[in-house]
Structure formats: C-alpha cells, structure tokens
Amino acid sequence: MQVPLSIIDYLRRAEQVFPERIAFVDEPNQPAESWGAQTYREMARRARAQAAGLDALGIARGARVAIVSQNSARLLTSFFGVSGYGRILAPINFRLVADEVAYIVDHCGAEVLIVDPELDEALADVSVRHRFVISAESDEALYRFGVEPEPWEHPDENAVATINYTSGTTARPKGVQLTHRNLWLNAATFGWHLGVNDRDVYLHTLPQFHCNGWGMPYAVTAMGGRHVILRKVDGAEILRRIESHGVTLMCGAPAVVNLVLDAAEHWRGEIPGAGRMQLVVAGAPPPARTIERVETELGWKLTQIYGLTETAPLLTINSPRQELDDLPPAERATRLGAAGAPALGVEIAVDDDGEVLARSNVVMGGYWNQAEETDKVIANGWFRTGDGGSLGEGHVLTIADRKKDVIVSGGENVSSIEVEDAIFAHPDVAEVAVIGIPDEKWGELVMALVVRKPGSELSERDVIDHTKKKLAGYKCPKRVEFREQLARTATGKLQKFKLREPYWQGYQRNVN
Structure with a gap:
C-alpha cells in the first residue's frame, strides 16, 4: 500500500491523539484580535473552516493563497488550512516593500492575499482578486465554521504545498516550489534529529514565512507539542516567555542568539531554560565564542543546521554528540561551528570546484515558472547549493565561502545584485558593488562601494535613503564607502573577491 504523504497528516494526528491539549498560545500583543490559547481540536476545526471559506470564494485546488504577516496563530493554522486541502500557500516576507510584494503576488498568480494590519496601508496598492486584512471581520469572511470543506479528491504528494520566495543571484526573487513530500520528509527527519516530542514547548522566534519556519510548525504539531507565538523578536521578551511558558525549543539566526545573550547579561536570577532549552541556529555559522557562551552562560544546548529554502531546508545537522562531551568548552564550540553531518536521507558531496552538492527527497x-533557473541548480541528479565547502572526518561539512552572490544578514538572504540595481537607479551613481562584510551582531552587513558621477556630492545618507524607497530595510546597505574606481577583470567583470578581501582578513572563512 502506498498512501500519498500530505502535511495534513500532521494536524490530523494531533487532533486525534491530543484533542484537548493546548495547541498554540497566540501572540497577545498584536493589532488584530488574538486567538489566545486553543486546543488541537479547535486548531483543526479552524483549518477546516479556512478550507471551507476558500471553497466558498471559488478558490480551486492548486490555486495560490498569499499571506504577508508577522508570526501569528492564523499563519500557523494556514499551513494546514490552505496546503492541507490541495491549495498552495505563499507565505511572504513581511519586511518587503510594496513593489517586492506586488511582484511576488503577480509572479505566483495569487488569487487571495491576506495582509497583517500593520502592513495594510503600505500594501494598499497590491492588486489581487481577493484581499483581506487580518481582523475579526476577515475571520468571518475567511472561516466557514460548521461547513465541511470539499475533499481533495486526488491528493498527490508531489503536488506543490508552498511557494517560498528567496533572494538569490538574480535581481528578482525566485519562487521555490516545495511539495507535500518535501515538507513531510523534512519535518519528520528534522523532528527526529532534534528529538521533538509531546512534552516540547516551541517558541516561534523564527519567522514563520522563512522556509515555513524551517518545518517546525509541522514537526511540533505532529507530536502534540505546544506552539507559543512571538510576533516580534526581543531578547528580554524571549527570556520572559521561556520562563512563563516552560519553553524547551526555539530556532533562529545568529543575530537572535546575540539578542538573547545581550539580554541575559541584565537578567536577574537564574537564566530561564537552563538545562532544558535546545536552540537551533541556521542562516550563517555562528562564531565559536557565541556557541561557547550559549552553553556556558545560558546553559542551553545549541544545534547548528545547514540548508537552503530550496532543500526545505535541512541538509546537515551538528548537535553535541557523545564524542564531544569531555572536550573543553572552547574546543567543543569550535567543533560545533561546522555545518555538520548529513541529515537522514541526504547525500552530500563537494565537486572539483569546491561547491557543495546535495541529493535528497527534500530538494x-x-x-x-523558471525552468531555466531550475536547470542551473538541479543537474545530473544533484542540487548545486552555490556554497563552497569541504568534508572532514565523519562526513562533517564545513562551509568556507559563498559562491553565489548572496549576503546572509540576520539569517535573511540578500541578493547583492538586487541591491546594486536599486542603488544604480540613483542618477548620481556611476558604478556600484555590494558586498557582505563581517559583523558581530548580524553575521554580515550589507555594504555598498560606490563610484560617484563627476561633480556629484552624493552622501552615504543619500544612498541609504534612496535604497530604502525601493527595497526592504534589511536589504539596504548599512555602510557606504565611496571609491574612485572598482576592481574589474580585463573583460569588465567586477572582482568582488578583491573588494571583500580587506574586510575579511583574519577570518578563517569568508562567511560569518
């Protein structure tokens, strides 16, 4: 017997096995009415009501439903209410500006757009067939309680469940099609590696739009764990919620780790979660000193993973294994700084050019709608990650460089080409190169190297303000330096490795 894998399996099990257990505690401080604390029976009821509401709107199976929202119980439920009934969810980065959101909505052909109230005015001109602003009123329109949704008559595990847009080497983001099979297997293997169980309390510090919260909404739900929704990241608030809710698990970028460490320095009393918390970090390799501080100052377990949106995302995992138990803290932290060994079901290789390749059901x-771009990264049975690395003892992967022209700042991918295009639109810019430079807080900072047009008095503030009109804030340069010329090859190609070199001296890796 072969039964198609579907992410609705995760919520179905939770409803059947843990119907009266609290499923989520929604963010209490939000512009829309909070859903509060609800059981898995109620969460499943709301997912079915959402599917029935989409039926009533005439949204067909395979149609796209886009959501631009901060973390919320509504977005969490939509992973099941939309995708679980045969439609495609497109969770969009809430930090993007209107033009960027409009492009994504148009590119994926979304028929429904659900918008966070804080973003309503900014996204007012984004055109779509059905537009809703999250509120009690939109709940009445989107959720049809007491009506059974139309069945997904022919569920297909290879059907697209979500489209997640990611910045890459091109100026426009690409829509990553993740299938039910991709997401099901990623969540299952990720949950297994982390030991997710029914006693876990998961704090949503990781943006839910970001590769579907890396799959934790599915994995925690399947085991009947509790979701605690955090709308906006704040170090002190993270510690308070860990203390008040008994949180055991959270995920985030190195920048989030730094916020927690900073807040812990001013915390009175024992650090919440000491001895029970597992912190999962991805987006960029955290410095060894940061890893050491998490273990020694917070008393938390740190696990590092490596992957991409295109791989759903888990490719490798580096957890504190038995062999590291007796090592001194500094040496142990250094070992935990590698990307880790392949996750179950993943094959990792490094080609002759040093590029990391992967094979897995999570690809x-x-x-x-970008077949040519797909063919560039999936070839000869392997996915080309665009990252440079090496494999050591125990098949442990270490990422050494980023071959793609991508900057990872605060765990978010920034296409340097996209930023260059935005800056170059300024009439006083003759040339521009955007690079990532190391930064203690964000991992990497976006930096623009600009050549002014003759006679121009263009300032750093001018460049930054101009870019903010075109791109999300996290993509905009934090520093601008002006140059007389930029290093180029004989054919005129920018030599970014030369431009980056002075800023990365003293670093063993060209990623931070």
Whole structure:
C-alpha cells in the first residue's frame, strides 16, 4: 500500500491523539484580535473552516493563497488550512516593500492575499482578486465554521504545498516550489534529529514565512507539542516567555542568539531554560565564542543546521554528540561551528570546484515558472547549493565561502545584485558593488562601494535613503564607502573577491 504523504497528516494526528491539549498560545500583543490559547481540536476545526471559506470564494485546488504577516496563530493554522486541502500557500516576507510584494503576488498568480494590519496601508496598492486584512471581520469572511470543506479528491504528494520566495543571484526573487513530500520528509527527519516530542514547548522566534519556519510548525504539531507565538523578536521578551511558558525549543539566526545573550547579561536570577532549552541556529555559522557562551552562560544546548529554502531546508545537522562531551568548552564550540553531518536521507558531496552538492527527497520540485533557473541548480541528479565547502572526518561539512552572490544578514538572504540595481537607479551613481562584510551582531552587513558621477556630492545618507524607497530595510546597505574606481577583470567583470578581501582578513572563512 502506498498512501500519498500530505502535511495534513500532521494536524490530523494531533487532533486525534491530543484533542484537548493546548495547541498554540497566540501572540497577545498584536493589532488584530488574538486567538489566545486553543486546543488541537479547535486548531483543526479552524483549518477546516479556512478550507471551507476558500471553497466558498471559488478558490480551486492548486490555486495560490498569499499571506504577508508577522508570526501569528492564523499563519500557523494556514499551513494546514490552505496546503492541507490541495491549495498552495505563499507565505511572504513581511519586511518587503510594496513593489517586492506586488511582484511576488503577480509572479505566483495569487488569487487571495491576506495582509497583517500593520502592513495594510503600505500594501494598499497590491492588486489581487481577493484581499483581506487580518481582523475579526476577515475571520468571518475567511472561516466557514460548521461547513465541511470539499475533499481533495486526488491528493498527490508531489503536488506543490508552498511557494517560498528567496533572494538569490538574480535581481528578482525566485519562487521555490516545495511539495507535500518535501515538507513531510523534512519535518519528520528534522523532528527526529532534534528529538521533538509531546512534552516540547516551541517558541516561534523564527519567522514563520522563512522556509515555513524551517518545518517546525509541522514537526511540533505532529507530536502534540505546544506552539507559543512571538510576533516580534526581543531578547528580554524571549527570556520572559521561556520562563512563563516552560519553553524547551526555539530556532533562529545568529543575530537572535546575540539578542538573547545581550539580554541575559541584565537578567536577574537564574537564566530561564537552563538545562532544558535546545536552540537551533541556521542562516550563517555562528562564531565559536557565541556557541561557547550559549552553553556556558545560558546553559542551553545549541544545534547548528545547514540548508537552503530550496532543500526545505535541512541538509546537515551538528548537535553535541557523545564524542564531544569531555572536550573543553572552547574546543567543543569550535567543533560545533561546522555545518555538520548529513541529515537522514541526504547525500552530500563537494565537486572539483569546491561547491557543495546535495541529493535528497527534500530538494524542491523546481522554481515556479523558471525552468531555466531550475536547470542551473538541479543537474545530473544533484542540487548545486552555490556554497563552497569541504568534508572532514565523519562526513562533517564545513562551509568556507559563498559562491553565489548572496549576503546572509540576520539569517535573511540578500541578493547583492538586487541591491546594486536599486542603488544604480540613483542618477548620481556611476558604478556600484555590494558586498557582505563581517559583523558581530548580524553575521554580515550589507555594504555598498560606490563610484560617484563627476561633480556629484552624493552622501552615504543619500544612498541609504534612496535604497530604502525601493527595497526592504534589511536589504539596504548599512555602510557606504565611496571609491574612485572598482576592481574589474580585463573583460569588465567586477572582482568582488578583491573588494571583500580587506574586510575579511583574519577570518578563517569568508562567511560569518
């Protein structure tokens, strides 16, 4: 017997096995009415009501439903209410500006757009067939309680469940098609590696739009764990919620780790979660000193993972294994700084050029409506990550460089080409190169090297303000330096490795 894998399996099990257990505690401080604390029976009821509401709107199976929202119980439930009934969820980065959101909505052909109230005015001109602003009123329109949704008559595990847009080497984001099979297997293996169980309390510090919260909404739900929704990241608030809710697990970028460490320095009393918390970090390799501080100052277990949106995302995992138990803290932290060994079901290789390759059932179905881009990264049975690395003892992967022209700042991918295009639109800019430079807080900072047009008095503030009109804030340069010329090859190609070199001296890796 072969039964198609579907992410609705995760919520179905939770409803059947843990119907009266609290499923989520929604963010209490939000512009929309909070859903508060609800059981898995109620969460499943709301997912079915959402599917029935989409039926009533005439949204067909395979149609796209886009959501631009901070972390919320509504977004969490939509992973099941939309995708679980045969439609495609497109969770969009809430930090993007209107033009960027409009492009994504148009590119994926979304028929429904659900918008966070804080973003309503900014996204007012984004055109779509059905637009809703999250509120009690939109709940009445979107959720049809007491009506059974139309069945997904022919569920297909290879059907697209979500389209997640990611910045890459091109100026426009690409829509990563993740199938039910991709997401099901990622959540299952990720949950297994982390030991997720029914006693876990998961704090949503990781943006839920970001590769579907890396799959934790599915994995925690399947085991009947509790979701605690955090709308906006704040170090002290993270510690308070860990203390008040008994949190055992959270995920985030190195920048989030730094916020927690900073807040812990001013915390009175024992650090919440000491001895029970597991912190999962991805987005960029955290410095060894940061890892050491998490273990010694917080008393938390740190696990590092490596992956991409295109791989759903888990490729490798580095947890404190038995062999590291007796090592001194500094040496142990250094060992935990590698990307880790392949996750179950993943094959990792490094080609002759040093690029990391992967084979797995978690590799995407392709880029939405971009077959040529898909063929560039999936070839000869392998996915080309665009990262440079090496394999050591125990098949442990270490990422050494980023071959793609991508900057990872605060765990978010920034296409340097996209930023260059935005800056170059300024009439006083003759040339521009955007690079990532190391930063203690964000991992990497976006830096623009600009050549002014003759006679121009263009300032750093001018460049930054101009870019903020075109791109999300996290993509905009934090520093601008002006140059007389930029290093180029004989054919005119920018030599970014030369431009980056002075800023990375003293670093063993060209990623931070």
